[in-house]
Structures are given as structure tokens and as C-alpha cells.
Amino acid sequence: MSTVFDTPPGSSGGADPPTAAAERSIGELFADLARETSTLVRQEVQLAKTEITQKATFLAKNAVFIAIGGLVAYAGFVVLLVGLAFLLNRIGLPLWLSALLVGLAVAGVGGFMALKGLKGLKEADPVPHQTVETVKEDVRWAKEQTH
Numbered sequence: 001m002s003t004v005f006d007t008p009p010g011s012s013g014g015a016d017p018p019t020a021a022a023e024r025s026i027g028e029l030f031a032d033l034a035r036e037t038s039t040l041v042r043q044e045v046q047l048a049k050t051e052i053t054q055k056a057t058f059l060a061k062n063a064v065f066i067a068i069g070g071l072v073a074y075a076g077f078v079v080l081l082v083g084l085a086f087l088l089n090r091i092g093l094p095l096w097l098s099a100l101l102v103g104l105a106v107a108g109v110g111g112f113m114a115l116k117g118l119k120g121l122k123e124a125d126p127v128p129h130q131t132v133e134t135v136k137e138d139v140r141w142a143k144e145q146t147h
Helices: 026-089 093-123 129-146
Strands: none
Touching (some): 026 093, 026 129
16 A cells, blocks of 8 residues: 555655756856857858848949949930031031930930939948847847856
């Protein structure tokens, strides 16, 4: 017959054995911390690469706007020169006037595109803010782990 003071079957009757976490040495804990910190640093570097790639793509797009705007403005300048040549060669108003108006319109479009690209570049922020924030969080976490 079993009493209240009996131990259950299969039990040694003593204190519970220490868990694996309690048996770990300080060296093992620091090794784990170093391994996790290394993984964290690799992840932060990957995040920074991704964020910088996104920003570089944005900057490249606006650089293309500037280049296209410059080419269109150049085409407008060429048309203006053709209009001036027609003016000097022939004083007939319709031909040079039409070339002059077309040249002004093309140059205006080119100028607009170049200004759009410049504005986009001025608004660009090259700092990887998301990475900076996660690094700050990681530093806070590391400080908490060492205390």
C-alpha cells in the first residue's frame, strides 16, 4: 500500500537533476553570445547591403532622368541652331519661325526633365536608416545580455 510519503515509481526520491542550461559554463555562454553576435552582424551587413542597393537604384533612376533631360535639351539646341541657320539663309518667316518654336518646345521639355531628376537627387537620403535603427536595438540587446 502506498502512502503520501512514498515516491512515485521511477523517481530517485532526491532533488530534480540540474537542467542543461544550469550546467553550462560561463565559457559556453560567452561562446554562444559570440556566435549569436556574429550571426547578428552578418544579418546587419546583409540589411545594409539591401538598403544601399535600393537607394543606389533610386539614385540611378534620377541620374537617367538627368541624362535624358540633357539629351533632349541638346536636341532642342540643335533645332534652335537649325532655325537660326534658316533665318540667316532665308528671311521667310514661316520656316525659321516654326523651327524656332519647335526648338523652344524641345528645350523646355529637356529642361523640365533635367530639373525633375535634380530634384529627385536632392530629396534622396543615402543613410540606411533601417540598419542604423536595428544596430541601435542590437547594442541595447547586447548590453542587457551582459548585465
